[in-house]
Amino acid sequence: MPMALIKAMCLIKKCCAMYHLLTKEMPEDVCNAIAQAADEVINDGHTEIYNYQHHFPLVVFQTGSGTQTNMNVNEVLSNRAIQLLKGNDAVGSKSPVHPNDHVNKGQSSNDSFPTAMHICAVETLTKTTLPGLKLLQSALEQKMKEFDQIVKIGRTHCQDATPLTLGQEFGGYHQQVTYAIARIEATLPSLYRLALGGTAVGTGLNTKVGYAETIATAIAHETGLPFITAPNKFEALAAHDSLVEVSGALNTTACSLNKIANDIRLLASGPRCGLGELSLPANEPGSSIMPGKVNPTQCEAMTMVCAQVMGNHVTITIGGTQGHFELNVFKPVMIANLLQSAVLIGNACTSFAERCVQGITPNLANIDKLLHGSLMLVTALNPHIGYDQASVIAKFAHAQNLSLKQAFCAKFQEWANGAGDNAHLGHAKAQELVQQATAKGLTDMAQVFADQFDAWIIPENMVGPTAP
Structure with a gap:
């Protein structure tokens, strides 16, 4: 045990x-x-x-x-x-x-053991799990602020999407951990309720009036935690819904941490042939055969921890169903798995914060290259030329292996001449630009179209809503 x-x-x-x-x-x-x-x-x-x-x-x-x-x-x-x-x-x-x-005076295993389950669960959560999560929360907040001005391409469905800042991306991770902390803390009051005083079946046989309350107060004094006697000892002995609830919060936390760790290791994939937007600290040699290789070891360790916690939750959930009449009879396996999950998450978050997140650096050149190479910047053209014309430009750029700017200029030149795909739709907008340029005495239409693209496609202006 x-x-x-x-x-x-x-x-x-x-x-x-x-x-x-x-x-x-x-x-x-x-x-x-x-x-x-x-x-x-x-x-x-x-x-x-x-x-x-x-x-x-x-x-x-x-x-x-x-x-x-x-x-x-x-x-x-x-x-x-x-x-x-x-x-x-x-x-x-x-x-x-x-x-x-x-x-064992005044006790039964049936009430002393679940009381111990609650005590050690609360102590582990407050001394190991939550401090680890709060350290990771702080590390992610630091990176959120540090990366606030770095604009990068977003990804949905593992495909290019519209831009956001690296700080916004890390802000999402920070919020997930913040919610995880709140979820776990919200489960603590149910664990503060102690079964002691119920003795064999919840009736309190072989104890005296006031015994349960006095013992709970003594335990609270010894631990410095707000333990109280459970208001209903029959529930406290026969059901361990509170442990299932806590495990559920840890399971949700594992889902969050798995997403964060996976994102970070994928963003750091490379260094030459992957996304390569992030560089992770090199904590140890990555390969026994490939010199100079740096692996995302902390991310991999975290995802394995998450898998274990998810598996533990299945065991705890099944254990929670095994309350037969006046006694749940899966107590040992429930608390053993809960404690393992709580310790694993706390220790993994501490290690992940100290050995990974705190040392993450952005690869600015690669971030900028991927940002400006993305065809999804075309989304900013929708309000100006409409979805259909913007789609024509994006598809043309992809088919011809052109930059979005090159495709924009080529298509607008075609539309100005009344030719090309969707000419009947694009011609009016192209002619409008030509007329405005002519009125200003401009004759180089290729430069006019290029300048208009730069005015409409500004990644830094695409990371939030526009002012009313």
Whole structure:
């Protein structure tokens, strides 16, 4: 089982022992020994005898309530408490600290395990996932501002489209991550609700009035997080919709991150025979056989992480359906997959921000070449000459391997002479330009048409709506 879950279980045992000391249901020395043992696990402490990692060997695939893990924690803490109170010779005696009667007092696996699930999920999301996403958010925002004045060609359906700025493109990525953060944060309140106090089936058997609220307050104090007791313990034990919801937010985040990573690696494809609009940091040799090759390793790592998170979500979703009567029995596999997704996204975002995004540089010459070589700049002609005439120019440029400007001038010359495709439509506009030029004393119609193209086709003016 993940150590984050084990530590959360230990925190529960500590808080329960302290509660039972206050209610005079547990001797002070027993309570203190349990609390010390729990703190040692929580703080990764160990002695010459106790290296706690070795004492929690259980795998995820156990009983669906997590009972084996709960008893594993009970027995480790009780034996460490016995060792603290009576020395090594008393270990295993269950006296004076009993794993069930003392460490597990007032609890069932059915309520303590889901409580631990929520605690470790919130702690992982707030300490690993969200900080990683916020670092990536900041890195993308920096690039959004840095690239704000760089105009490039857009692409839809993997085909040339109209221009936008590189900053606008990165602004889209920044917004996706911003929404991802908000989605995850919006799921936290459902995780703050703790099942402890429901005991076996949600009724609270073997606890006292106020127990659940007091323990939740103690856990909130220990963690610094706003945990509360779940208002309905039957739901808290039998259903884990909140975990499915959180996993859904992580799954959506993975979709966003996959899109961002794919875009960046495609924009950096090349350097000579791809799009080559971006250069990525060279973190390591890209090939064991091709010298000088730089691969988009961080992008590839990110997309693999996203695939894993999406797969985990399927498992968690199926797990969420396995609440039979008063108990969900897929608890261990649900929390194990959720924690893996949360850690993977947090760590991957940190690495992607630091080792990729922060070091991205634009290849301005190639960006400009692709921008001005695109036939889709013709879209700016629509308001001036109409869709059909603009389409004729674009198709002519493509068929004759001409620049858009060359095709524009050639077609306008034909239309001015009453010839060419769509002459009946283009002739009027061409004649209008000729008459305006003649009135100004201009005679070089080729230059007139070229100048008009430059006046109408300004990529920098195509990256937003025009003023009213």
